[in-house]
Amino acid sequence: ILNVEQSPQSLHVQEGDSTNFTCSFPSSNFYALHWYRWETAKSPEALFVMTLNGDEKKKGRISATLNTKEGYSYLYIKGSQPEDSATYLCAPGGQGGSEKLVFGKGTKLTVNP
Amino acid sequence: DTGVSQNPRHKITKRGQNVTFRCDPISEHNRLYWYRQTLGQGPEFLTYFQNEAQLEKSRLLSDRFSAERPKGSFSTLEIQRTEQGDSAMYLCASSPGLADYEQYFGPGTRLTVT
Numbered sequence: 001i002l003n004v005e006q007s008p009q010s011l012h013v014q015e016g017d018s019t020n021f022t023c024s025f026p027s028s029n030f031y032a033l034h035w036y037r038w039e040t041a042k043s044p045e046a047l048f049v050m051t052l053n054g055d056e057k058k059k060g061r062i063s064a065t066l067n068t069k070e071g072y073s074y075l076y077i078k079g080s081q082p083e084d085s086a087t088y089l090c091a092p093g094g095q096g097g098s099e100k101l102v103f104g105k106g107t108k109l110t111v112n113p
Numbered sequence: 114d115t116g117v118s119q120n121p122r123h124k125i126t127k128r129g130q131n132v133t134f135r136c137d138p139i140s141e142h143n144r145l146y147w148y149r150q151t152l153g154q155g156p157e158f159l160t161y162f163q164n165e166a167q168l169e170k171s172r173l174l175s176d177r178f179s180a181e182r183p184k185g186s187f188s189t190l191e192i193q194r195t196e197q198g199d200s201a202m203y204l205c206a207s208s209p210g211l212a213d214y215e216q217y218f219g220p221g222t223r224l225t226v227t
Contacts, residue, residue: 032213043116044204046215089155098169099144099211103155
């Protein structure tokens, strides 16, 4: 059973703060790592898909890095805004030839104005 | 709107009743996935289709659950003899390719079994 851990479980920051979350997963048989943002009452929104060790991706104020050898990924948000408030989920995919995503429990971010 | 759609958005049913949910994927996507999310957990995989073929089923999918994608387009997920433990958000996603492609999620169907 693939165990995906995300920390912290929840986070409250002030507008303008920068923050980061961690996703850890078993490094063996790794294929791809997905990050999603899920706002209440909306569909989960894909942020990044990363496959290569050392990969770094950026979308606006959000960026992510990947270390497949040690089995972790970081998500960074620079200058948090209230609209960044959401649950951030990571999910390795493709282990053992399966196409399913195995999600962590997520990090719930609240950005206070 | 050309995203993934799911109907109904909310369903309240009594224990023992059957329910059916529908998912319409993005039209050119040949892969369709069902996940279930319960309180405090991340989404958990249930099953997926490549075109009309159901290629993988989770052990979470008991024999009361059945999913179909008859023409390789929309999919239905049926739960027979619902139990209170079936209360969850049921999410559908579609994708154009393998596990390194994004899965595009619908808004989900919230099921409450009373």
